[in-house]
Amino acid sequence: MARLSPEEIEALFTRTDGSYGFARxxxxxxxxxxxxxxxxxxxxxxxxxxxxxxxxxxxxxxxxxxxxxxxxxxxxxxxxxxxxxxxxxxxxxxxxxxxxxxxxxxxxxxxxxxxxxxxxxxxxxxxxxxxxxxxxPAEGLVLAQAVQAILVWGDHAFSETSPLAVLPETGATVLRPEIAGVIAAGYDRMMPVAANDASHALRLFARLQGPEGS
Structure with a gap:
């Protein structure tokens, strides 16, 4: 699975004004x-x-x-x-x-x-x-909306790269595994429901390094 760096995770939750904001x-x-x-x-x-x-x-x-x-x-x-x-x-x-x-x-x-x-x-x-x-395609449209509603992401989180990927073998639309990992880490019961400090991105990153993120 592709791994996101702490900086890439932080960018997913950075607003246009440069502040960090996460909520589930x-x-x-x-x-x-x-x-x-x-x-x-x-x-x-x-x-x-x-x-x-x-x-x-x-x-x-x-x-x-x-x-x-x-x-x-x-x-x-x-x-x-x-x-x-x-x-x-x-x-x-x-x-x-x-x-x-x-x-x-x-x-x-x-x-x-x-x-x-x-x-x-x-x-x-x-x-x-x-x-x-x-x-x-409707399948991709609704899945992308579900992803963007499950967390509060940064203003430009998916402006350049979609959270989805198309499997070449089947043509099925799926959630990119690295984004799936961030979502799962964000809902870890030890994590806060909301965070405004960028150190939160390091905590997400740490959870992606465990067995569930490999």
């Missing part, structure tokens, strides 16, 4: 998907379940506070979000956010909410299915 879910994940047909719904939930299992985390049918805490929206135009009931209450500043994403011609966006310990409380995933996005 502090509660079981209860997903819901809007705007897709039944077969895509099953694919999204299957991808989330696969990544959650890898992390050693838990799924749930419902969240006691929110009902669902991982909400995935598929749509064609950003303005459609303004018509979603109660979304503006869950995401403050929704109107200017939609305007900014529309003007940037963005195709995806994730918004997180956090609990008192800094762990992920909820995640909202928005996917604008323009022509380019529609060309991406």
């Amino acid at each position: 879910w502090g509660r079981p994940i209860a997903p819901i998907v809007f705007g897709v047909q039944e077969e895509t719904l099953a694919m999204v939930k299957g991808a989330v379940e696969a990544v959650v299992t890898l992390a050693g985390h838990q799924m749930a049918e419902t969240d006691p506070e929110l009902g669902s805490n991982l909400m995935v929206f598929f749509f064609r135009e950003w303005d459609e979000l303004l018509d979603v009931p109660d979304l503006g209450r869950m995401i403050p500043g929704l109107e200017p956010l939609v305007a900014r994403l529309r003007n940037a011609d963005a195709t995806q966006y994730r918004a997180f909410r956090f609990d008192d310990q800094g762990g992920i409380q909820a995640c909202f995933v928005f996917l604008r299915m323009n022509e380019a996005m529609a060309q991406i």
Whole structure:
């Protein structure tokens, strides 16, 4: 398996302003998907379940506070979000956010909410299915979104290198093993649910050197 250096791990959780920020879910994940047909719904939930299992985390049918805490929206135009009931209450500043994403011609966006310990409380995933996005194989698209929702990554973590790889023998899309290792290490029960110090990356690196990372 390819090994990431401490510096490469740190870069995965470094924000645009240079600060370090890591967070994982502090509660079981209860997903819901809007705007897709039944077969895509099953694919999204299957991808989330696969990544959650890898992390050693838990799924749930419902969240006691929110009902669902991982909400995935598929749509064609950003303005459609303004018509979603109660979304503006869950995401403050929704109107200017939609305007900014529309003007940037963005195709995806994730918004997180956090609990008192800094762990992920909820995640909202928005996917604008323009022509380019529609060309991406659904299996890879939903797996990539599950990976990016399981942790709070840095702003440019996967801007140059996808977290996924295609197996040449079968053509199947899989999670790159080094990224899978980082996710599993991040959910180690001895690790904090959130961290803002780059020394956290060294602790992740140390866990990747053990039997589970080999």
